[in-house]
Structures are given as C-alpha cells and as structure tokens.
Amino acid sequence: MTVEESENETILDRGVSYEDVRGRLFLAVCVAASFFGIAMLALLLWDVIATTYSAIFEFGVNPRDFLTQTSSRNVEKAGFYSAIVGSLWLMVIVSVIAFFVGVGTAVYLEEYAPDNRWTRLFEANLANLAGVPSVVYGLLVLGVVVNGAGIGPILLAGAVALALLIVPIIIVSSIEALRAVPDSVRQGSAAAGATKWQTIRNVVLPAAMPGIMTGTILALARAIGETAPLIMVGALFITTRTPGPFDRFGAMPTEIYTWAAQPERQFIAMAGFGILVLLVVLFSMQGLAVYVRRRYEVEFGE
Amino acid sequence: MSEKDGNGVSRRSFLAATGAVGVVGITGCLGGDTAITASGSNTVAPITQEAAESYQNTREDAFVDVSPEGTGAGFSDFCQGRSDIQSASRDITNDEIEDCDANGVDYSRYTVGLDGLAVVKNAENDWVDNITLDELRRIWEFESDVDRWSDVRDDWPDEEMSLTARDSASGTFDYFTENVVGERGDIRDDYSATSQTNEIMDAVASETHGFGWGGLGYAEAVIQDGGSLELVPVESDQDGEFYLPTEENVESGLYSPLARPLFFFVNHATLQDSPDLIGSFVRHYINNQDDFADAAGFFAAPDEEQNDNHGRFNEVLQSLGIEDEVSVEAQYY
Numbered sequence: 001m002t003v004e005e006s007e008n009e010t011i012l013d014r015g016v017s018y019e020d021v022r023g024r025l026f027l028a029v030c031v032a033a034s035f036f037g038i039a040m041l042a043l044l045l046w047d048v049i050a051t052t053y054s055a056i057f058e059f060g061v062n063p064r065d066f067l068t069q070t071s072s073r074n075v076e077k078a079g080f081y082s083a084i085v086g087s088l089w090l091m092v093i094v095s096v097i098a099f100f101v102g103v104g105t106a107v108y109l110e111e112y113a114p115d116n117r118w119t120r121l122f123e124a125n126l127a128n129l130a131g132v133p134s135v136v137y138g139l140l141v142l143g144v145v146v147n148g149a150g151i152g153p154i155l156l157a158g159a160v161a162l163a164l165l166i167v168p169i170i171i172v173s174s175i176e177a178l179r180a181v182p183d184s185v186r187q188g189s190a191a192a193g194a195t196k197w198q199t200i201r202n203v204v205l206p207a208a209m210p211g212i213m214t215g216t217i218l219a220l221a222r223a224i225g226e227t228a229p230l231i232m233v234g235a236l237f238i239t240t241r242t243p244g245p246f247d248r249f250g251a252m253p254t255e256i257y258t259w260a261a262q263p264e265r266q267f268i269a270m271a272g273f274g275i276l277v278l279l280v281v282l283f284s285m286q287g288l289a290v291y292v293r294r295r296y297e298v299e300f301g302e
Numbered sequence: 303m304s305e306k307d308g309n310g311v312s313r314r315s316f317l318a319a320t321g322a323v324g325v326v327g328i329t330g331c332l333g334g335d336t337a338i339t340a341s342g343s344n345t346v347a348p349i350t351q352e353a354a355e356s357y358q359n360t361r362e363d364a365f366v367d368v369s370p371e372g373t374g375a376g377f378s379d380f381c382q383g384r385s386d387i388q389s390a391s392r393d394i395t396n397d398e399i400e401d402c403d404a405n406g407v408d409y410s411r412y413t414v415g416l417d418g419l420a421v422v423k424n425a426e427n428d429w430v431d432n433i434t435l436d437e438l439r440r441i442w443e444f445e446s447d448v449d450r451w452s453d454v455r456d457d458w459p460d461e462e463m464s465l466t467a468r469d470s471a472s473g474t475f476d477y478f479t480e481n482v483v484g485e486r487g488d489i490r491d492d493y494s495a496t497s498q499t500n501e502i503m504d505a506v507a508s509e510t511h512g513f514g515w516g517g518l519g520y521a522e523a524v525i526q527d528g529g530s531l532e533l534v535p536v537e538s539d540q541d542g543e544f545y546l547p548t549e550e551n552v553e554s555g556l557y558s559p560l561a562r563p564l565f566f567f568v569n570h571a572t573l574q575d576s577p578d579l580i581g582s583f584v585r586h587y588i589n590n591q592d593d594f595a596d597a598a599g600f601f602a603a604p605d606e607e608q609n610d611n612h613g614r615f616n617e618v619l620q621s622l623g624i625e626d627e628v629s630v631e632a633q634y635y
Contacts, residue, residue: 147382248339263500263599264599265526265527
C-alpha cells in the first residue's frame with residue numbers, strides 16, 4: 001500500500017513538474033513577444049532622441065529656428081516650419097474628405113442597405129481596400145487627379161491620395177461603432193414617432209460618435225506619417241515656401257525623406273529632429289483619440 | 303505678368319479641383335502659371351535647388367519648384383510639356399526623344415557640372431591600393447565568380463567581400479553598369495542594393511571587408527565626419543594610370559569613365575510664354591553654375607561648357623525672338 005502510494009506520488013510529481021515547465025515556457029514566450037514590440041519602440045525612441053540631441057548640441061541646430069524657418073538647400077537656413085504647415089493643411093483637408101465619405105458610407109451600409117449579397121460583397125471589398133499599399137493610391141491620384149483632371153501636383157491632390165488611403169479604415173471603424181448602438185435604442189426612437197432620418201441624426205449618430213471619432217483620429221494619425229503616396233503625387237524636393245491648399249507642397253514625412261538622403265551629416269541629424277516632431281504630433285493624436293473615447297463614451301447598460 | 307496673381311490662380315484651381323469639368327483644359331498648365339517647375343533627377347536636384355533659392359533671392363515674385371522624381375520619371379513629365387526645366391543625371395534617351403517629338407516639345411540641353419563616382423573601401427583595408435576597370439567589371443558583372451578578395455588579385459587576403467551599391471532604380475546604377483560592366487542593368491544579383499547612397503557609405507565604413515561605389519559627395523561627407531572610409535584610386539581609360547576623384551582629376555577628364563556630366567533641359571514652349579521669368583532663371587543658373595555645383599557637392603563643368611551653354615541659350619532666345627525680354631545678362635569668363 002505504502003509502496004504503491006509513493007509510486008503514485010512520484011508519477012504525479014513528475015507529471016506536474018513537466019506540465020509546469022511547459023507552462024512557464026509558454027509564459028516566457030508570451031512575455032518575450034510582448035516585450036519585443038516595447039523594446040523596438042524604446043530603441044526607435046532612443047535613436048530618434050539621440051539623433052535630435054546630436055542635431056542640437058553637435059551641429060548647433062537652434063530648435064526655435066528649426067520650428068520657425070522654411071526649408072532650404074543651405075543646411076544653416078533649413079527649418080521644418082513649411083513642412084509642418086504642409087502636414088497640417090493635409091490633415092485638415094483629409095479629415096474633411098475622409099470623414100464625410102467614410103461616415104456616409106458606413107451609415108448607408110449599416111442603417112439603410114438591404115442585407116443581401118451585394119452589400120456583403122461591398123463590405124468584403126472594403127476590407128480588401130484597407131489592405132492596398134499606400135503607393136498604389138498615390139499612383140491612382142497621379143493618373144486621375146494630377147494628370148487626368150489636370151490640377152497639377154498641388155497639396156489638394158496629396159490630400160485626396162491620403163483621404164483615399166484612410167477612407168476604408170474610417171468606414172470599417174464607423175460600421176463597428178454603429179453596430180455597437182443597440183437596436184432597442186433605434187426601436188425606442190421609432191416608437192416615439194421619429195422618422196428613420198430623425199433616429200439616425202438624433203439618436204444613432206450621437207451615440208456612435210465617440211467610436212467614429214476615435215477611428216477617424218487614428219486613421220488620420222496613420223495618414224500623417226505616409227510618405228510614398230505624396231512622393232508619387234509629386235511632393236517637392238525641399239519645401240522652401242509655406243504651402244497653401246493650392247500650392248506645390250512638401251510635408252513632414254517627405255521633408256524627412258529628402259533630408260535623410262542628403263550627403264551632409266547635419267541634414268541627417270535634422271531628419272532625426274523632424275522625426276521627433278512628427279512623433280510628438282502622432283502621439284498627441286493617439287492621446288486625443290483615447291481622451292475622446294474615455295470622455296464621450298456612452299454605456300448602454302441594463 | 304500681373305495675371306500671375308496668387309488669388310486668381312487659387313480660385314481657378316479650386317474650381318478645377320472641385321470638379322468643374324469645363325476649366326480642366328485651362329488649368330492643365332497651372333503649375334507653369336504660378337512658378338517655374340523643375341522636374342527630374344534626384345542627383346541633380348540639389349544643384350537646381352541651389353539655383354532656385356539663389357534666383358528667388360534676386361526676384362521676390364519668382365518661385366522655382368524643384369521636384370525630385372528621378373531622371374526617367376522627370377522626362378516623362380517634361381516631354382508632356384508639364385515642366386519648364388528638367389534636371390538629368392544622364393543624356394536624354396531615344397525613347398524620350400521620340401516622346402518629346404510626339405508631343406511637340408522642343409528643348410535644349412545644358413551641362414551644369416560633373417559628378418565623380420567614388421569607389422570606396424573600409425579604412426582598415428590596407429591591401430587595396432588601386433583597382434583596374436577590368437577588376438571592377440569582374441567584381442560587379444552578372445554571375446560574377448568573385449566572392450573573396452583573393453579572387454580579384456592573388457596577393458589579396460582570402461576573405462569574403464561585402465558588396466554594397468545602388469539599386470536598379472537609380473541613374474547612378476545605369477551609369478555604372480553601362481560604363482564599367484559594359485551593358486546597362488547588367489550586374490551581379492547578390493550584392494546589397496539600396497536606394498540611399500548614405501547607406502552604402504555607412505555599410506562600407508562599418509565593415510572591414512566592405513566595398514562599394516556611389517556619389518563622391520556622400521563618401522566625402524562620411525570621411526569628414528570621421529567615418530572609417532577611404533576612396534580607391536581607379537584606373538583611367540585615358541592613360542591607364544590610377545586616379546582619385548579629386549577636383550583636379552575630375553575636371554581635367556583623367557578620372558574617367560567614373561565621372562559623368564550632369565545636365566538640365568529647357569522647354570522652349572513655356573520659355574516663350576514666360577520669357578523673363580524662365581529665361582532669366584536659366585541665365586542665372588548658367589552664370590553661377592560652378593558655384594551651385596560646388597555648393598551641392600559636385601564639380602564644375604569645364605569653362606568651355608559654360609560658354610557653350612550661354613551660346614546655345616542665345617541661339618534659342620534668338621530663334622524664339624525673345625532675346626530682348628530676358629533681363630539677366632550673360633556673364634562670359
């Protein structure tokens with residue numbers, strides 16, 4: 001009896017420790033996987049900050065001049081201001097185009113469209129569209145808008161390319177936000193005598209707006225860092241004057257791209273400074289998205 | 303010139319942009335209306351940008367927009383009549399000539415400077431003192447059997463080489479393969495190809511067995527910065543001696559075939575439309591081309607090229623009948 005018991009125990013022990021090792025191993029792999037992303041982000045930040053440090057302290061780039069001067073081939077006179085303004089204009093126009101097209105499509109698909117094969121095909125294609133490489137949108141706009149419609153490589157054309165790029169993302173996130181509004185809310189509104197339009201305008205859209213805004217801001221944050229479509233559309237070599245919507249333009253990512261490819265080491269250091277500015281804008285937009293979601297989120301509880 | 307008013311143009315382009323189909327034809331040449339557009343090579347773009355900024359300093363109303371889409375893509379714009387100035391790191395090809403002819407675009411060519419292609423090694427590499435053109439060809443040709451230094455010369459070490467150079471999208475790549483390997487685009491497929499010349503120099507500077515080639519300006523920037531990089535003297539096809547790409551050797555033509563001329567082209571139709579704006583820019587560019595080339599890290603073209611440029615531009619202005627309308631005078635040396 002005692003012999004049997006002790007044998008049982010050793011088998012049990014061995015089993016437990018074997019499973020335990022596998023469990024711990026699995027945990028370690030998961031932790032390593034999650035730390036990989038954090039480590040890469042930390043590495044990136046460290047690299048960007050170190051480059052910015054060398055721009056300011058080794059090459060003597062004055063941060064105030066950097067942020068207030070337009071760019072130039074002369075490294076001493078070059079600044080980031082015109083590129084920042086270019087990017088801001090792009091964001092303003094992109095958000096107007098992409099928000100209305102994106103939310104309009106989402107409202108139609110979720111609230112009006114009949115649930116048939118065509119609608120499902122349409123929605124499946126939206127997901128595909130979100131996966132199209134950004135450079136393709138640049139080529140499309142180059143062919144159709146810049147050369148086809150003949151408006152030339154102006155900032156507005158760049159904004160159209162970026163808007164096309166993020167419209168599918170906004171549609172998908174807006175559809176999710178609209179779906180999160182319970183049907184009981186719509187039925188309540190209808191029962192109170194509201195028309196479909198009144199229901200959407202006064203009940204559904206306000207309830208879904210935090211989700212839609214969050215999705216839109218995150219999509220804009222993606223658009224602001226895009227380089228390839230702008231280069232395809234015809235961004236400038238160096239943005240020597242501050243662009244308006246109908247001028248030839250450069251933006252933050254294209255200016256960084258140009259500087260990083262120059263032989264002068266100071267330009268390369270300044271490209272690092274430019275990346276830091278771009279990252280600050282990016283993180284602020286992400287932060288704004290989180291704030292909007294937290295602040296305006298509506299709970300449909302019991 | 304008063305119709306070059308910013309507001310009027312903005313309104314027109316706004317209409318076009320919002321889809322007023324009727325004005326599409328008028329706005330087709332919008333870019334040329336507001337400013338001088340310079341398309342073309344990203345190698346030559348810094349020189350043209352120097353010229354553009356210098357010109358903008360002399361004339362408050364003038365803007366020159368330089369876009370660096372590359373020589374080939376630039377020519378396709380230029381031959382559609384969509385740009386006024388085209389920078390090029392190589393001559394126009396037969397296909398491009400046909401394209402320009404088909405669209406009725408007349409143009410003329412000007413030589414603005416010389417680019418030295420540097421062959422580079424790591425500074426710790428003490429065995430490579432020079433290299434012949436035949437050795438370069440053997441290293442870089444398609445299906446090259448050179449993997450180790452000893453494959454190039456018997457007394458070089460039996461260590462693997464680490465090769466880095468430009469990718470096939472660049473005019474520099476076209477030039478090197480055509481003039482060293484023998485046929486454009488013919489190159490081994492197992493080197494590290496990059497679109498950024500900076501990366502070539504950094505790779506060779508960080509690897510004892512690194513070897514590569516690229517624009518001289520990039521190599522010199524790394525060397526000045528204290529990078530572990532050295533230039534390799536290359537055999538000249540002029541006299542068989544070995545030369546470094548110094549100012550003297552490049553401008554005298556001894557550093558050949560690895561020095562190439564850089565050009566810009568002028569569209570005659572838009573020049574005739576805005577003779578003072580564009581003509582004065584071209585004149586300003588030619589007058590100061592040595593300074594602009596130098597400021598952008600390139601070498602000056604020989605003096606006779608500069609005089610030829612002025613002579614050629616005079617002929618163009620005369621044939622268009624606008625020689626009195628260009629306000630900047632030619633400076634002869």
